[in-house]
Amino acid sequence: MPNLIAKSALFGQAPLTLGGVTLAEAPLGEMFSVAGQGKALDKALGKLGLVMPAPNSCAVGTGGVIVWTGRDQAFLLGDGSTLAEVAAVTDQSDGWAHLTLEGDFVAVLARLVPVDLRGFGVGQALRVGLGHMQAVIFCTAAARADLLVFRSMARTAWDEIAHAMQHLAARRVVGL
């Protein structure tokens, strides 16, 4: 049993709701990068109810959520240690801050993300710039976006997203 206190990147940060959108830090969980290809990997993933996701996609299985993040590479939000025999697996649980945006997130992200988010929905994933940093954005439920950013940059990411939400909320007040 660990005797050291664990802290998430934005430990103690209360969720922020503005203009019908809620920004929150997801609880600390497990996340592994899985890199590779081949039948053995497919079979092992199959046991988790998953497949290696196609570019720009994500999926939910019994073993967790799998998100495409690059060439032959995906992040498994779940226990990836069982895949270590059949793929290059690294623990990324603490390397990324996990934020969620619930509500009409498209308008918020359109302030920070330079890609077309029309039709971005369940089952889709992006590896994309968020302001001046890189991010992984994926969607596993309607009206909710999950964002992964480097842990060290979590404060900047939060501030920039919150700022965009403030702008939108202020626009709404004056009917814009």
Added chain:
Amino acid sequence: MRVAGKGLVDLSAPIGFRFDGRDYVGAEGDTLASALLANGVRVVGRSFKYHRPRGVLTAGSEEPNAMVEMVEGDQQTPNVRATVQELYQGLVARSQNRWPSARFDVMAVNDFASPLLGAGFYYKTFMWPRRFWEGLYEPVIRRAAGLGSLSGKHDEGEYEKAYAFCDLLVVGGGPAGLMAALVAAKAGADVILADEGARIGGRLLTDGETVDGLSGPDWVAQALAAMPNVRVMTRTSVTGAYDDGTYGALERVGLHLAPRDHLPRECFWRIVAKQAVMATGALERPIAFPDNDRPGVMLASGVQAYLNRYGVATGRRVTLFANNEAARAVARDLMAAGVQVAAIIDSREGASVAEDCPVYAGARVVGTRGRLGLKEITVAHKGDEITIETDCLAVSGGWNPTLHLACHHNGRPVWDDGIAAFVPKPGMVPGLTAAGAAAGVFGLAACLESGKAVGKAAVEALGLKTKPVKVPAATDRAYGIEPLWHVPGKGGLWAREWLDFANDVTVKDVKLSAQEGFVSVEHMKRYTTQGMAPDQGKNSNVAALAVLADATGRSIPETGTTTFRPPYTPVSIAAMGAGGRGMGFAPQRFLTSHQASVERHAPMIEAGLWYRPSYFPKPGETTWQQACEREVRMVRTHVGVCDVSTLGKIDLQGKDAGRFLDFVYANTFSTLQPGRVRYGLMLREDGMVLDDGTTACLAPNHYLMTTTTAAAGLVMRHLDFVKQAFCADWDVRFISVTEQWAQFAVAGPLARTLLNSVLDQPLDMARFPFMGCGSVQVQGVQARLFRISFSGEEGYEIAVPARYGEALFRDLLARAETMGGGPYGMEALNVLRIEKGFLTHAEMHGRVTAFDLGLQKMIAAKDCIGKGASLRPGLSGPEREQLVGLRPVQDQAITAGAHLFTPGDTVERVNDQGYVTSVGQSPTLGGWLALAFLKNGRARHGENVRLVDHLRGIDCLCQVSGPVFHDPEGGKLRA
């Protein structure tokens, strides 16, 4: 004054505002310009150069005269067009370029000196003495000329940036744009309709024409209701056409309202559209006649807009001066509203005289009077001169299609003789098609038809099916233009006919330009500054080049246009840089130990994007130097703890991982056994050193590479390139784990004791000799331990998952302090590594080879990136500057950046022997130490060199040694 029953403003909603210190009342729906005109304010500013009183000329974003400073608390925005600025309660504005007031301006003396102040006068006049230009002439001229002023404070306003994507972008919400949007919306396209105005409708709001039996505004409302799926962006000026269907647009988000918390002033949009329709309409052009710049001389379309949209009569007795038939509608609208029209001056010989007011056909305005506002005009008619008392002269010199966007890829428009104007050619910007007046199609019915046709073509280009859309009933007014650009005056020193109101450029200036040989339109522009003011020549370009054409005996199309560049209307830098102010410039990267360091008052130093503690001051320490020296001694005698998580960590796996490391590192890694760490040197393809670091073998076919903090991204990119370009088929995968692990250096003679106090099991020293590594358990957490040292002492780096970083850091610090140790920062780390002769990117600065660093033996027999290139002649040998250590012969401060000379040589470039890269004041050895690159340095140990820093005035003798000052045998590392 207001005209009863006219306009779209709500007079029941009065709005108080302040202009030049006086309070006025306007109405909901007013612009600042319309409210000032309604209040009878005629002089709204002074001109750029001659300080002539100026009034409102237009009702649009092209306004050259009515530019004001907006004042909102600390915020002061210059050059705001009063014709664009919407009125809000409490608005405060003031006129520009005048002292003490717009009505009485001391600098108007310039106007009396105007015969001396023609184009180019200061370049010719203020030439001698030469050095006076920067110090005296230019500042004085700049103060005398100019527009608005800045507050000199930071702009603390809120600005926004955003991205939008659509199938079709319709630029301009007039009749043509509305029809195009309607057609596309019906076909199911995703449409953005952007218009710079506060309301959609364009000239339908101002021309008083009917569509399908409805008034213009009513039809607009009906049309918008019929396309609920269109994203309508009002107050949004599309400012530029860029590559691949990308358009820049500036939205005035909150500028029409009193400032509110968090409401952005402006938003800069990047809109990506598969197709675009340019339905930007046309801009009316003035005619250059003598003294045509008086307050009260306005564009006819402006007079009409103020009447029909804002319910304001711009004069009590208005005169119309036009060279076309269409402008007659303005006089008719005025008369219908009960405003007296003194006369219509029609420059066309055969023009009809059948109006309800006097009409002078074949006549011209040849003079005006009234310094602070027009009083009368002189008209030349059939050999006679008639004087007409009038306080507003509505001028129409015809219309220029607003084709700027189409020219942003440097396509040149073509001249259309039929309308005496330039029109866009198809295909100037791929995917962008002009419709309506922007395409040179004048007349309401024709514009509606054109909008439909262009919208249909855009829908087809999108691969969608069009649905039938009926073109509403409307009529075309005859245009009937006969060009008239310039009405010459009687001559005389003070006689001028203005072309460019905003920059005070007259016909005389353009003629002077031609006379002086600046006959190309681009040269004329630069010589006269015509078209270089905030309106960018929207009111003057075509007339100026018509005058130039006349002066040079060429036709207008032969003369050609100047280059159209984005932005179409001024864009504030604050909007383009939204989010980038202050700390928004770049993300901040914080360590897990950040809070603990801040609590210890450690000043932060930026390393790349990371914030690292510089030193940890103790009570009584007043300088960083004191803290740094204490921390160095602490590490050398007890134990120090330092957060080194910023170093890049790359996890490599696969059966070819060792082979891959052999390929990217100069030295061999495939022989490295699990549980062992090796120092590695990486070369660029050109043979120079890229980076260094250690790589650990965690398990068979599983390695962990570390990079320097600054080069983490660079090395990752390099590895990606090598893998993809040279060995894509190798079984190796790598990924950054920099952020996954919080890693702390524990260094000093008591390092092992400190670690043993936190580890669940004492260190098994058989597993952890110098350069050993392995997994350990710290308070129940699986950790990685590396026995490596960047200080020269017995050193370890312990890594735990980042979530435990802060807890472990605080714990290590508390224990270290109990043992007489504590945290150390970047300053101490730097001194420690200089004492030990370890490298950073101060030494590996991109121009050094392994040979220069004395590491040439690390280049193994196997092949590796950069090996071949490193063997090139000139990259090794005695002529190279080689890494050495330096100590001043008599201790004194020395500096990085200083250059080295052989004693006795003159201090000049040709005798340069090398340079200093790093210095530090060593408490361990007592005195200053430096690392430097010295020609043939390794053969010169023991010699003296002369160190000269011209910048800081340092000149001293230093003794050359090897770069390792502290424990050269390395006994302490291996203890």
